[in-house]
Amino acid sequence: MAEYTLRLRRYSPETGEAPYWEDFQVDLDGHRSVLDGILQARDRTDGSIGIRCSCRAAICGSCGVRINGRPNLACHMHLDKATENAVDGIITVEPMGNMPVLKDLIVDMDAVHWKKIQRVTPWLLPDGPDPEREHIVAPESMIDVTQSMACIQCGACVSDCLSMEVDPLFIGPAALAKAYRFVGDPRDGQHYERLKDLAEDPHGIYDCTHCFNCIEACPKGVAPMSQIMRLRRIAGSDHEIDDRNNGHRHEQAFVKNIERNGLLHEADLLPDSYGGKFHPRAIPVLTGSLPAILKALQRGKVTPRKALLHSHKAGDDVKRIYKHVHDKEERYELNLYVAGEEDEPGDDAPQAGHADAAGSHLPEERSPNQ
Amino acid sequence: MPAHDVLIIGAGLAGQRAALAAAEAGATVAVMSKVHPVRSHSNAAAGGINAALNPEDSWESHAFDTVKGSDYLGDQDAIEIMCREAPGEVLWLEHRGVTFHRSPEGKLGTRAFGGASAARTYYVADITGQALLHVLYEQLMKVHAQVERYEEWFVTALVQDDEGDCCGAVARNIRDGSMELFSAKAVIQASGGAGQCFKPTTNALICTGDGIAQSFRIGAPLMDMEMIQYHPTTLAGNGILITEGARGEGAHLYNAAGERFMERYAPNKMELASRDVVSRSEQTEINEGRGFPDGTVALDITKVPRKRTLEALREIVNIGRDFAGVDITREPIHIKPGCHYIMGGVKTDVWGATDIPGLYAAGEVACVSVHGGNRLGANSLLDTLIFGRRSGEHAAQRAAGMGMPQAPEAELADERRAIARIIGRESGGRRISEIKDELGEMMNEKCAVFRTQEGLTEAQSTIVRLKEEASVAAIDDRGTVFNQDVLGAIELGYMLDVGECIVMGALERKESRGAQFRLDFPERNDDDWLKHITLSVNGGDVPTISYSPVTMTQWEPQERTY
Numbered sequence: 001m002a003e004y005t006l007r008l009r010r011y012s013p014e015t016g017e018a019p020y021w022e023d024f025q026v027d028l029d030g031h032r033s034v035l036d037g038i039l040q041a042r043d044r045t046d047g048s049i050g051i052r053c054s055c056r057a058a059i060c061g062s063c064g065v066r067i068n069g070r071p072n073l074a075c076h077m078h079l080d081k082a083t084e085n086a087v088d089g090i091i092t093v094e095p096m097g098n099m100p101v102l103k104d105l106i107v108d109m110d111a112v113h114w115k116k117i118q119r120v121t122p123w124l125l126p127d128g129p130d131p132e133r134e135h136i137v138a139p140e141s142m143i144d145v146t147q148s149m150a151c152i153q154c155g156a157c158v159s160d161c162l163s164m165e166v167d168p169l170f171i172g173p174a175a176l177a178k179a180y181r182f183v184g185d186p187r188d189g190q191h192y193e194r195l196k197d198l199a200e201d202p203h204g205i206y207d208c209t210h211c212f213n214c215i216e217a218c219p220k221g222v223a224p225m226s227q228i229m230r231l232r233r234i235a236g237s238d239h240e241i242d243d244r245n246n247g248h249r250h251e252q253a254f255v256k257n258i259e260r261n262g263l264l265h266e267a268d269l270l271p272d273s274y275g276g277k278f279h280p281r282a283i284p285v286l287t288g289s290l291p292a293i294l295k296a297l298q299r300g301k302v303t304p305r306k307a308l309l310h311s312h313k314a315g316d317d318v319k320r321i322y323k324h325v326h327d328k329e330e331r332y333e334l335n336l337y338v339a340g341e342e343d344e345p346g347d348d349a350p351q352a353g354h355a356d357a358a359g360s361h362l363p364e365e366r367s368p369n370q
Numbered sequence: 371m372p373a374h375d376v377l378i379i380g381a382g383l384a385g386q387r388a389a390l391a392a393a394e395a396g397a398t399v400a401v402m403s404k405v406h407p408v409r410s411h412s413n414a415a416a417g418g419i420n421a422a423l424n425p426e427d428s429w430e431s432h433a434f435d436t437v438k439g440s441d442y443l444g445d446q447d448a449i450e451i452m453c454r455e456a457p458g459e460v461l462w463l464e465h466r467g468v469t470f471h472r473s474p475e476g477k478l479g480t481r482a483f484g485g486a487s488a489a490r491t492y493y494v495a496d497i498t499g500q501a502l503l504h505v506l507y508e509q510l511m512k513v514h515a516q517v518e519r520y521e522e523w524f525v526t527a528l529v530q531d532d533e534g535d536c537c538g539a540v541a542r543n544i545r546d547g548s549m550e551l552f553s554a555k556a557v558i559q560a561s562g563g564a565g566q567c568f569k570p571t572t573n574a575l576i577c578t579g580d581g582i583a584q585s586f587r588i589g590a591p592l593m594d595m596e597m598i599q600y601h602p603t604t605l606a607g608n609g610i611l612i613t614e615g616a617r618g619e620g621a622h623l624y625n626a627a628g629e630r631f632m633e634r635y636a637p638n639k640m641e642l643a644s645r646d647v648v649s650r651s652e653q654t655e656i657n658e659g660r661g662f663p664d665g666t667v668a669l670d671i672t673k674v675p676r677k678r679t680l681e682a683l684r685e686i687v688n689i690g691r692d693f694a695g696v697d698i699t700r701e702p703i704h705i706k707p708g709c710h711y712i713m714g715g716v717k718t719d720v721w722g723a724t725d726i727p728g729l730y731a732a733g734e735v736a737c738v739s740v741h742g743g744n745r746l747g748a749n750s751l752l753d754t755l756i757f758g759r760r761s762g763e764h765a766a767q768r769a770a771g772m773g774m775p776q777a778p779e780a781e782l783a784d785e786r787r788a789i790a791r792i793i794g795r796e797s798g799g800r801r802i803s804e805i806k807d808e809l810g811e812m813m814n815e816k817c818a819v820f821r822t823q824e825g826l827t828e829a830q831s832t833i834v835r836l837k838e839e840a841s842v843a844a845i846d847d848r849g850t851v852f853n854q855d856v857l858g859a860i861e862l863g864y865m866l867d868v869g870e871c872i873v874m875g876a877l878e879r880k881e882s883r884g885a886q887f888r889l890d891f892p893e894r895n896d897d898d899w900l901k902h903i904t905l906s907v908n909g910g911d912v913p914t915i916s917y918s919p920v921t922m923t924q925w926e927p928q929e930r931t932y
C-alpha cells in the first residue's frame with residue numbers, strides 16, 4: 001500500500017461556482033488504477049465526486065478522462081505509473097477536452113462524440129438481400145476491420161484532437177475510424193458513396209493534420225489516424241475521387257515533390273496541388289496567397305532565390321524508398337490484429353507497439369496479488 | 371407523460387435485440403438504460419456465441435450439452451428452442467455486419483469451448499460481446515425513427531394498473547434529476563445480472579440486480595436464485611475475467627506443484643469441462659494446499675502459439691499486461707474461481723413472459739431456464755439474443771391488441787418522495803460503500819463454490835442487519851445533476867434484496883447440483899431436488915418459497931462426468 005494524492009477537477013453546475021481543483025489522499029497498491037483511487041476517494045470521503053465508470057477493465061469505455069493532462073481511461077492507468085508523470089507527485093485528473101463538462105469528470109458525449117458518429121452513416125449498407133447463409137469474405141478482411149471494431153467509443157481521441165479544437169465541425173478520429181469499419185468491410189455496398197461523402201466534406205478526411213494525438217490517446221490501439229489515412233488512400237487511389245477540397249491532389253503533389261527534391265520545395269507544392277503553376281485552377285489560389293508570400297519575403301522568412309530555385313535533389317536513398325514502396329504488390333497496412341511472425345525474439349514492436357506504444361508498459365515486477 | 375407500446379429497461383444485447391424485434395413487428399418502442407447502451411456489461415462476454423451451424427453439428431447435440439451442463443435443471447423445451455434458433459440468429463448477426471472470424475474458405479469459423487461436444491463457438495477475436503453490442507447499436511441508430519432511446523435514465527420502480535398488470539415504470543433522468551412516469555402496454559426487463567452482490571466479481575459496477583429486484587418487488591417470482599456461476603479463470607484481487615477462449619485455444623491449468631490437475635477431475639474434457647466442474651476442481655486444489663500462496667492456480671497460455679494468441683486473444687494479452695503485469699504469451703498467469711454469472715432470475719416462459727401480465731424479462735435478469743444449475747460458456751450471448759428477440763416479438767403482439775394504459779400518477783409522487791427522503795437523510799449512517807463491501811465479501815465467503823448450512827444461516831442474518839443499516843446510510847450528494855450517490859443508495863437496496871434471495875435459495879436446496887455445492891449435502895439428489903426453487907414476495911419480511919417442475923422432453927437425468 002502507498003499513499004497517493006489525486007487532484008481532481010471539480011465542477012457542479014448547480015452551485016454557480018467556477019470549476020476548481022480538490023485534493024484527495026488515497027491508500028492503494030501502486031498497480032491499482034487511477035479509477036480505483038477516485039472510487040476510494042468517493043467511497044471514503046466524498047460521495048458527490050462525479051465520474052462515469054463500469055467495467056474497470058478498459059472494455060466499456062465509460063471512464064475517459066485526462067490524467068496529468070493526457071487523455072486515457074481512468075481504469076487503464078496505474079497509480080504508480082501516473083505518479084511518474086505527475087508534477088510534484090500529484091496526479092491530476094480532469095474531464096476530457098473538446099466536449100462540454102456536465103459535472104466533475106463527466107462530459108457531454110452526446111453533444112459531440114455521438115453526433116459525429118451518426119454523421120458517418122454508422123451501419124452496414126449491404127448490396128441486395130441477405131444471402132441464405134453467411135457472406136463469404138476473405139478472413140483477412142474481417143481481421144482487418146476488427147481493429148476499428150475494437151473501438152470502445154471512450155472519446156479519448158476526440159478529447160485531444162487538434163483539428164477538432166480548431167474546427168469543431170471536423171468529423172474527427174473516432175467517427176472516421178468507425179467509417180473505415182464499413183469502407184474496409186467487403187459486405188458493405190456503398191464504399192464509393194461513403195468515401196465521396198467523406199472526401200467532399202470540408203470537415204472530412206482531409207481535415208486531419210496528422211498530429212498523431214489520437215493514436216497516442218487511444219487505449220485500445222485503434223490508431224484512428226491510420227484509419228483516416230487508409231480512407232484517403234482508398235478514396236484517392238482506388239476510387240480516384242478528386243475532391244473539391246483538393247485534398248487528394250495536394251497529397252499527390254506532396255509525394256511527387258519529395259520524390260523529385262528529397263526535401264520539400266514549398267514554392268512548388270501549392271501550385272502543383274492545383275495542377276501546376278499555369279493551371280487555371282491554380283491561378284486564383286496563387287493570387288490569393290500573394291499577401292502571405294509577400295509578408296514572408298518582407299520578414300525574411302524566405303528569399304526570392306530560395307523560393308524559386310530549389311537546389312536540393314532527391315538522393316539515392318529517397319529513390320530507393322520510393323522504389324521499394326512502388327514495387328510492393330499490396331499496400332503495407334499496420335494492423336494490430338494481423339500478427340507478425342511467430343516467436344521472433346523481442347517481436348513485441350511491430351504489431352503491439354505500433355499503435356499503443358504510448359500507453360503500453362510492461363511493469364517489471366509482478367503485481368503483489370499474483 | 372411519455373407513452374410507448376413497448377418499454378425496454380436495459381440496453382445490453384437482450385434489450386437492444388428486443389427493441390429491434392419489437393420495432394420490426396410494428397410497435398413503438400422505447401429503450402431505457404442507466405448507462406449509454408454501449409457501456410452495457412454484454413461488452414465483457416469475450417469468447418463467443420454458440421450455434422450448431424456447421425452441417426456436421428446438430429442442434430440436438432448443442433441442446434444435450436446444454437442440458438448436461440445445467441446438471442439437468444434446465445428446462446428442456448426452452449433449451450430446444452434456444453439451440454434450434456441459434457444458427458438463424460448467428461446468420462442474422464452476420465448479415466447485420468458482425469465481423470465474425472472466418473475459416474480459410476471465408477466461411478464462419480469456430481473455436482472450442484467448455485462443456486461442448488463440438489467446436490461451435492463463433493467469435494470476433496476475444497471481443498465478441500463488444501462487437502455484437504456495437505453492431506446492434508449501429509442497427510438501433512439506423513431505426514431511430516421507430517425506437518426512442520432514453521440513455522442515462524435510471525428506473526426506480528415498475529408500476530401496475532388496478533388489475534395488477536405491469537403498465538410502465540418511473541425513472542429518473544440522471545442528467546438533470548427529473549422524474550418521469552412512463553406508460554407502456556408491455557415492459558421488458560433486460561437490465562442484466564447482479565454480480566455486484568459479490569466481491570470480487572467479474573461483473574461491472576453497474577450489475578446491481580436492479581431488474582431482478584424491481585420485478586420481485588411487484589410480485590414476479592424469481593427462480594434458481596441459488597445458482598451463481600463462479601468462472602474458473604479470474605484474476606485474484608480485482609476479479610477481472612480471463613476468457614474461457616484461452617482454454618478453448620489450448621491453454622492448460624496447473625497447480626503449484628506443476629501438475630495438470632484436471633486429469634484427476636475430468637480426464638476426458640480436462641480444462642474444457644463445465645465451468646462448475648473446473649471451478650470446483652481449482653478450489654479443491656487451493657483448499658487442499660496445492661495452490662500458490664496467493665490462493666490461486668496457474669493458467670498457462672504459452673501452450674497456445676504466440677501468433678494465434680496475438681490475433682485471437684488480444685484483449686487478454688492487454689489485460690494480463692495492464693491488470694496483472696504478466697505477458698501471457700511468455701509466462702503463466704495466476705487465476706482463481708470468481709463470481710461471474712447468475713443463472714437464476716425473474717421466472718419467465720419461453721416467450722419471456724413473467725407471471726405478471728405485461729412484464730417480460732430477457733437475458734441475465736431472466737430465468738427461462740436455459741442454464742439451470744450451470745451455464746455453458748458462450749451460451750449467455752445466445753440466451754440474450756434469442757430470448758431478447760422472442761420477448762420483443764411477443765410484447766409487440768400483446769401491444770397490438772390493446773389500448774394505451776394510463777400508469778397511475780400516484781406512483782410518480784411516491785417515487786419522488788422516496789428519492790427526496792434519501793437525499794434528505796441526516797448524516798451519521800454507515801457509508802454505502804462500506805455496506806456494499808461487507809455484503810460482497812460476505813457473499814463471496816459464505817455463498818461461493820462450497821456452501822454450508824451454517825455459513826448460509828450466518829449470511830442470512832448478516833443481510834437482515836445490512837438492510838437496516840442501508841435504510842439510513844450516509845448521503846453526501848444533495849444535488850440533482852448526475853447524483854450518483856443517491857443512485858448508489860437505491861442500487862444497494864436492490865443488491866440486498868437479490869442477495870437475500872440467493873442465500874434463501876441456497877439454504878433451501880439441500881443437495882449439490884451445478885453451481886450449488888453443499889458440503890453438508892455433497893450428492894445430487896434427483897428424487898427430492900430435481901425441481902426449481904421459486905421465491906416471491908408475500909407482503910411480509912421474508913420471501914415465500916415454492917417449487918416449479920423441471921420440463922423434460924427427451925433427455926433423462928444421467929450421471930454427469932466430463
